[in-house]
Amino acid sequence: MLLVGLSKDPSQVPSPLVGKPVPTFQLETLTGTPQDQNIFNQQVSLLNVWATWCQSCRAEHEQLMLLAKQGVRIIGLDYKDERESAEAWLTDLGDPYETVLFDDDGVTAIDWGVYGTPETFIVDQQGIIRYKHIGPISKQDMTEIILPLIEQLSL
Amino acid sequence: MRLLITLMLILFSSIVVAGSVQYEFDDVKQETRFISLSEELRCLVCQNQSLADSNAALAQDLRSEVFKQIKQGKTDEQIIDFLVSRYGDFVLYEPPMNLGTVLLWFSPLILLILIGSYLFGILRQQKKQSQPELNTEQQAKINALLNKVEPD
Numbered sequence: 001m002l003l004v005g006l007s008k009d010p011s012q013v014p015s016p017l018v019g020k021p022v023p024t025f026q027l028e029t030l031t032g033t034p035q036d037q038n039i040f041n042q043q044v045s046l047l048n049v050w051a052t053w054c055q056s057c058r059a060e061h062e063q064l065m066l067l068a069k070q071g072v073r074i075i076g077l078d079y080k081d082e083r084e085s086a087e088a089w090l091t092d093l094g095d096p097y098e099t100v101l102f103d104d105d106g107v108t109a110i111d112w113g114v115y116g117t118p119e120t121f122i123v124d125q126q127g128i129i130r131y132k133h134i135g136p137i138s139k140q141d142m143t144e145i146i147l148p149l150i151e152q153l154s155l
Numbered sequence: 156m157r158l159l160i161t162l163m164l165i166l167f168s169s170i171v172v173a174g175s176v177q178y179e180f181d182d183v184k185q186e187t188r189f190i191s192l193s194e195e196l197r198c199l200v201c202q203n204q205s206l207a208d209s210n211a212a213l214a215q216d217l218r219s220e221v222f223k224q225i226k227q228g229k230t231d232e233q234i235i236d237f238l239v240s241r242y243g244d245f246v247l248y249e250p251p252m253n254l255g256t257v258l259l260w261f262s263p264l265i266l267l268i269l270i271g272s273y274l275f276g277i278l279r280q281q282k283k284q285s286q287p288e289l290n291t292e293q294q295a296k297i298n299a300l301l302n303k304v305e306p307d
Contacts, residue, residue: 016243080212106216113241115213 015113015132022047022127023111030078030086030100039075039099040127044153046146047121048097049077049109052085054117060136061093067142068096072150076100079109079117122146124153178222185225192221192231196238196246 017023024037040047048064050057068074076097078086083102090100103109112121122131131149133141180186196217217238224234238246289297 016240106213110216110220111241113243115242 015129017113017121017129018132020129022121022123022129023108025101025108025111027101027103027108030076030083030090030102035099035101037127039101040123042125043073044125044150045098045123046072046074046150047077047112047123048074049079049112049114049117049119049121051079051081051117052089053081054079056136057118058093060118061096063137063139063142064096065094067137067146070147072147073098077109077112077114078102079114080104080106120146122149122153181226188231189222189225192225192234193218195235196221 022037022040026034026036029035039045046067050060064074074097076099078100081102081104086100086102090097101108106114112119116134118136120133120137121129122133124130130153131145133146137146178186178189180189220237221234224237229237235247
């Protein structure tokens, strides 16, 4: 049992939200439009939790750009950030997000069980959370886990 | 002495919990609940230093959430449920009993029974070896020998 425990990554806290509908929320987008959980209906989406103060998010950004290029719908959740720096970030590094929700007090992130950025959720057409990835997405994560799962869910 | 230690513990825990934010409680009972809840719940971020980018302020946010819910009149159970439904059993230091943890809870007992029955088996075998059973022929021989030794 100890060996099994040691072989697991303790930072990968399993999320009880996988298999559950997305939590309800009322947020503004970066541009000021009100949005709620219905944004996840009808299409398989990624929810990517990020912030401009998060260095790993910078490392991950390239993968997100590639995913967006392949037609993956990505919703951003800008966590405890400043609007101006977020806008500057997207101008500098490119914008992979269809929409960026602005969670300045981090309360919505608590409802999603977020405890560190970046975190990425895969949500299916019915708005059910199917997968949670903690930490930056690597090329390997993208090709081996995320893209196959999105493809499978999109069928 | 015990009173002093208890006092010290209460004093220190309130300092640790308070952090940089001051919380105003309606009564001492609320404050005690807040302290014990905060101690019961694990800081998810602090468990792993390698998540360097995780926002350490999360612990503070979660404490504020606990505080808010205490003020709203939620019970300890409701507050713990709120956190467990978002972060999983992991937020609790003491894992609850469920299918995933049943082995964890019962493995000491199972081990005890296994080792106990193994030792019991060895003991029984040793007992058997020290008192080998004799067949009737051997018993007769012994009786004959004993009879010889006995003076008439």
